[in-house]
Amino acid sequence: MKKIDSAAQFLTEQMDLFQCPVCRQAFQQVENRSLRCESGHLFDLSKKGTLxxxxxxxxxxxxxxxxxxxxxxxxxxxxxxxxxxxxxxxxxxxxxxxxxxxxxxxxxxxxxxxxxxxxxxxxxxxxxxxxxxxxxxxxxxxxxxxxxxxxxxxxxxxxxxxxxxxxxxxxxxxxxxxxxxxxxxxxxxxDYLMELRALFYRDQKERQDxxxxxxxxxxxxxxxxxxxxxxxYQFPLTDDAFKDLMKMTPLSWGASEAAKQYAMEHPLSxxxxxxxxxxxxx
Ligand SMILES: [Zn+2]
CATH class of the missing domain: 3.40.50.150 (Vaccinia Virus protein VP39)
Structure with a gap:
C-alpha cells in the first residue's frame, strides 16, 4: 500500500486522537486524503503520508x-x-x-x-x-x-x-x-557530552558546566x-560518528570557528x- 493510503487509513481509524488546531473541534472525516473538521477546515496528507x-x-x-x-x-x-x-x-x-x-x-x-x-x-x-x-x-x-x-x-x-x-x-x-x-x-x-563541551569551550570553563x-x-x-x-554511559566514536556528533549538537552553535577547527583536529574516541x-x- 502507498504511504499516503496507509496514512489515510490510519486517520480514518484513529480520528479520535486528533482535533482541529484552528477551531479545536473534532475531525469529522477523511475525504480525498484530507482530514476535515466540523467547521470545514482541511488538512491534506502529503505523498509521504504526513500531515x-x-x-x-x-x-x-x-x-x-x-x-x-x-x-x-x-x-x-x-x-x-x-x-x-x-x-x-x-x-x-x-x-x-x-x-x-x-x-x-x-x-x-x-x-x-x-x-x-x-x-x-x-x-x-x-x-x-x-x-x-x-x-x-x-x-x-x-x-x-x-x-x-x-x-x-x-x-x-x-x-x-x-x-x-x-x-x-x-x-x-x-x-x-x-x-x-x-x-x-x-x-x-x-556530564552529558562533557568531552565535546571541554573541546569546544577550552577557554571558558563556565560554559562547560x-x-x-x-x-x-x-x-x-x-x-x-x-x-x-x-x-x-560512554559511547565509542568512529571518525564519522564524531563528525556527526559535532554537526548534530546545539553546542556547536555557541562554539567559535577556531574552537570547531580545534575539535576537528582532535577527534574524540x-x-x-x-x-x-x-x-x-x-
Ligand atoms: Zn476546524
Missing amino acids: YFLLKGSKNEYDKEMLTARFQIAQAGLFDPLLDSVYQHIQNKETGHLLDVGCGEGSQLDYLTKLGLKGQKIGFDISKDAIQLAASHFTSAFWCVADLAQSPFATSQYDTILNIFSPSNYQEFERLLKPGGQVLKVVPEK YSNELVIKKFKEHFSSIETKRVR YITVDVCLLIGSD
Missing part, C-alpha cells in the same frame, strides 16, 4: 545537515541504552496511545518500536525537514508537523507522552493525557507521582551520555 498542522510557518535552528547527522549517529546507537531505559518504563506497550513530542527525525520512536512497542504511535515535530526525514525512513509511527502551542491532538486520548531532549508544555500534556497517563521526559545531566536543576524542579511541580532515573529520565503521572 502539516502548522497555522503559520515556523523557523527553527535545526537544518537538514544537523538532522541527517542526528539520524546517522542515532542509527549508530548513541541513544540506544537511554532508549532501552525509556522502553522499560512505558506503560501499556501493547495497546496504548503514545505521542512523541518533538520526535525529530524519528529515530527514537522507531527504535522503541523495534524493541516491541505496539499500540498507536504518533510522532510530531515543529520542523518540517525533521518530519520529512522521519517519513522517508520509518513507517513505525504516524508523522506530522505540529506546534505544541496549537496542538492538533485530542483531549484525554494518550497513555504516554514522550518528551526527549525537547521543550515541555505541562498544561498541554495534562490536557492530552488519559487519566493515569504518564509523561516520560529525558533531560541532559551534568550544565545544570538541569530548574527543568527538574518544574517537572516535579506538575505531577503527584514522580520517579527519576539517571542513565549514564568516545563520548559520555548522561541523562535524567523523569517519569511523571497523577
